[in-house]
Amino acid sequence: MKKTLFPVLGSLILLMTCYACTKSKSGAGPEKTPTAWNGETQKISLQFSGDLTVLESPLGQGQARITPDSVLYAVDIRVGNWLPFAQGVVRRLDSIEIPRGIYYKMQVTAIRRGSSPGLWQGDTANLTYFDRPIQRVNNYQITRDTAGLFAVKYDFMDSLSYFSVAVDASNKVRFRNSELDIFYCDYQGYPSDSGLTAINLNMRRLTYGFKFEPINFPGGTLNVDYGGMSAPKSLPVATAAQTENLYTADIHKITAYPFTEEVYLTLSWTRPNGQMVPLGSRWVTPKRNVLTTIKVTNPVQDGTPVKLNITEQTWTKDTVVVW
Numbered sequence: 001m002k003k004t005l006f007p008v009l010g011s012l013i014l015l016m017t018c019y020a021c022t023k024s025k026s027g028a029g030p031e032k033t034p035t036a037w038n039g040e041t042q043k044i045s046l047q048f049s050g051d052l053t054v055l056e057s058p059l060g061q062g063q064a065r066i067t068p069d070s071v072l073y074a075v076d077i078r079v080g081n082w083l084p085f086a087q088g089v090v091r092r093l094d095s096i097e098i099p100r101g102i103y104y105k106m107q108v109t110a111i112r113r114g115s116s117p118g119l120w121q122g123d124t125a126n127l128t129y130f131d132r133p134i135q136r137v138n139n140y141q142i143t144r145d146t147a148g149l150f151a152v153k154y155d156f157m158d159s160l161s162y163f164s165v166a167v168d169a170s171n172k173v174r175f176r177n178s179e180l181d182i183f184y185c186d187y188q189g190y191p192s193d194s195g196l197t198a199i200n201l202n203m204r205r206l207t208y209g210f211k212f213e214p215i216n217f218p219g220g221t222l223n224v225d226y227g228g229m230s231a232p233k234s235l236p237v238a239t240a241a242q243t244e245n246l247y248t249a250d251i252h253k254i255t256a257y258p259f260t261e262e263v264y265l266t267l268s269w270t271r272p273n274g275q276m277v278p279l280g281s282r283w284v285t286p287k288r289n290v291l292t293t294i295k296v297t298n299p300v301q302d303g304t305p306v307k308l309n310i311t312e313q314t315w316t317k318d319t320v321v322v323w
Helices: 002-026 191-195
Strands: 041-050 052-056 072-079 083-090 096-099 104-112 122-124 127-130 136-138 164-166 172-174 181-189 198-205 207-215 221-225 233-236 245-248 263-270 276-284 290-297 307-314 318-322
Touching (some): 041 181, 083 096, 096 104, 181 245, 207 221
Parallel strands (some): 041 198, 052 318, 207 290
Antiparallel strands (some): 041 052, 072 104, 127 136, 207 245, 263 276
16 A cells, blocks of 8 residues: 555645646636735815715805805724724815725715804814814814824714704803704725725715794794703794704614604793793604794684694705805
8 A cells, every 4th residue: 555655646636736727727716805905095085966065166265255154074084993094174175085905984074054153163272172073183184193182083973963062152052963964974985996086975964954933923032942852942033934943863874764853842932021931842753854844823812722833845955165
């Protein structure tokens, strides 16, 4: 047996070698996903579609025109096991640095003030500071710092609830559904993106709205309480119907299911003489990207129930001009 073992083994090795060579020539296997990143990056610009369109103004950054409803863009780019790559809050999206040749995830949130004075901004070290969920000292640049004032964080923009919204120059409020108008996109990046100069993001509006129309109220204010979900409002009866009150719900980030919020709405009326008159409470279900109008009719006779008429109107696409 010892005399025949080596020839047999030699024959087997020769057959295996021939099979391997034949297989390699018959066709290339699937391209392997890069397992390591060489640190190379590239610059791209972002374009929007969906519920939000952004147009560049020919006036550039000049001071000829100023809008009070400016947009802030929170950008969060992750690689690997949700490792922060780059983060920041900026006013323009014409030059974004992304990793080249690997998979990555990019979340972009467009924040508009909507019906509120806007996102509350603090000052620290002569720089702007945003509370959670942004939780960042901001220089209006997207940075990759791992330490210091502008360091990336794992919990950056981990939710779109409980923003600090300005009441005035020195006060702020925080509620689950913030009084802001927010658009969001979660983009999956691929190694093949290295051949792109621009990426289109399908932005999804996470906002719902309420409009209140008091009927037969001789002055005073209409008081609106949202059951602790959003900041209460006191609307002058004379101008209440002219205001769209906008709120953002984090639950609308999930596109697979048509989730809605349930808001426990309580209304009251403050007469011109200061007397408070309860108008009742009820559950209301506002829908994403829909303005719900509530017409409140004051009864002519005391003791008659208040009449509430609820209608819905879907918003059209919003266009923001950046200058």
